[in-house]
Amino acid sequence: MFCQECGNKLILKFCENEGLVPYCETCGTFRFPPFKTAVSMCVVNRALDKILLAKHTNGETLLLAGYVKKGESAEKTIAREIREETGLNVIKTKYVASRYHEPRNVLMLNFIVSVSDGETRLNPEEITEAAWYSFDEALGAVTSDSTAAYFLNADVTELKKGRF
Numbered sequence: 001m002f003c004q005e006c007g008n009k010l011i012l013k014f015c016e017n018e019g020l021v022p023y024c025e026t027c028g029t030f031r032f033p034p035f036k037t038a039v040s041m042c043v044v045n046r047a048l049d050k051i052l053l054a055k056h057t058n059g060e061t062l063l064l065a066g067y068v069k070k071g072e073s074a075e076k077t078i079a080r081e082i083r084e085e086t087g088l089n090v091i092k093t094k095y096v097a098s099r100y101h102e103p104r105n106v107l108m109l110n111f112i113v114s115v116s117d118g119e120t121r122l123n124p125e126e127i128t129e130a131a132w133y134s135f136d137e138a139l140g141a142v143t144s145d146s147t148a149a150y151f152l153n154a155d156v157t158e159l160k161k162g163r164f
C-alpha cells in the first residue's frame, strides 16, 4: 500500500478506536483505505406495482446502479443516473439497505426509487434492455445469492408492507 498523496510506502500504525490503520510517515497522516460508493436503485412505477430491471452489457439482469461522483449526494446521483439511463424523472426515493461489494471495492447504498410514467429511453452504452416486472417476476429474474437479490428482497418486503 502506498500513500495516495506522496506515493511513499505506508506502514501500519495504531489509531485510537480504529486499530491498525495504514499510515504515511512522510505526510504524518493516517491513510484510510479508499473505496468507491455507488447507488443501487429498485426503480418502481408510479402505481408501485412494477419494478424496472436492466439487462447489462455482461448479460446479467440487475437493478439499476451507478457510481456516486465526488461532491454528489446519493439522491443527486439517483436523479442523474435515472435520467441518463432511462430518460425518466424521479418522484421519490427511500433508503433501504447497504452492502460492501468486495470485487469492485464499492459500498452499495440501496434505495427504492419511484419514477414518473413515460416511455423509457435507454442509454445503449450502459443498458442493452430494460423491462418492467411484477414483484415476484423480478425476484425470479435476478441471480439468487447476488447483491441484487439481497437488495431486491429487502425492497420488495418494504413495498409489500406499504412502507414507501
Ligand SMILES: [Zn+2]
Residues within 6 Å of the ligand: 003, 004, 005, 006, 007, 008, 024, 025, 026, 027, 028
Ligand atoms: Zn504521504
